[in-house]
Amino acid sequence: MTRDSEGELCGRIVAQMPEAVILADRDGRIRLWNRGAETVFGYPAAAVMGQSLDIIIPEDLRQRHWDGYRRAVSAKRTRLGARALPTKAVRRDGATIYVELSFAILLDDAGAVIGALGVARDITESYTRQKAVRKRVAELEEEMATRSRSDGPGVAVRRQKGDGA
Numbered sequence: 001m002t003r004d005s006e007g008e009l010c011g012r013i014v015a016q017m018p019e020a021v022i023l024a025d026r027d028g029r030i031r032l033w034n035r036g037a038e039t040v041f042g043y044p045a046a047a048v049m050g051q052s053l054d055i056i057i058p059e060d061l062r063q064r065h066w067d068g069y070r071r072a073v074s075a076k077r078t079r080l081g082a083r084a085l086p087t088k089a090v091r092r093d094g095a096t097i098y099v100e101l102s103f104a105i106l107l108d109d110a111g112a113v114i115g116a117l118g119v120a121r122d123i124t125e126s127y128t129r130q131k132a133v134r135k136r137v138a139e140l141e142e143e144m145a146t147r148s149r150s151d152g153p154g155v156a157v158r159r160q161k162g163d164g165a
Contacts, residue, residue, distance in 0.1 A: 020099070020120040023106065026073055026113055028053045028066070040099065040122050042092030056089045058096060073113050078103045086127060089120070098127040 004012065014021050014032070020040040023032035029052060033045040041056050048055060057065050072078045084102040091097055099120040106114040 017119075020118070022053075022118045022120070023115055024053050024118075025115040028069060028116075031115060037120075040091075040097075040120055041089065056091075058088050058090050061088060069116060072103070072105055072116060076105050076107060076111070076113055078105060078116075086123060097122055097124045099123060 015034050017034060017036050018039070020037035021032065021034040022030060022037050025031050029050055030048045031050075033043070033048050037048075038044055043055070053065070053069075054062060068079070080103060082102070084100045086098055086100050089097050089099045089101075100123045101118055101120045104117045106117050108114050
């Protein structure tokens with residue numbers, strides 16, 4: 001095993017992470033796009049370098065995204081701190097996916113903003129499954145509420161096995 005410098009080691013870690021690692025400059029232009037980003041979003045790094053983050057942001061979320069981006073760059077920090085945020089994104093093929101995204105503002109040694117760093121993981125499958133479960137729970141709660149209303153006020157019915165119910 002070779003001895004890498006700290007910078008080389010960090011570069012290898014970022015390059016080989018399965019999560020998408022994206023660095024955008026102060027203007028929101030992509031400056032770093034790792035293999036994980038290629039997998040999650042479907043774009044090769046060469047196709048996105050220098051492009052706006054808009055290529056992965058759904059059109060209906062862009063205004064909110066850029067408002068938050070400008071606030072974070074101006075404040076030199078994100079409002080989320082260390083928390084990850086589930087959100088929608090767009091793949092190269094146009095498919096909408098859900099990603100869990102954490103953010104950080106990257107500063108130079110003098111404290112000036114270099115850009116914004118995002119780390120994303122595709123959570124589409126689990127998000128969709130959880131959404132279906134929440135929908136079913138809401139349906140069952142509504143069904144129970146409807147049954148309670150139809151039983152009339154103050155009427156409690158207890159059904160036991162074998163009582164014909």
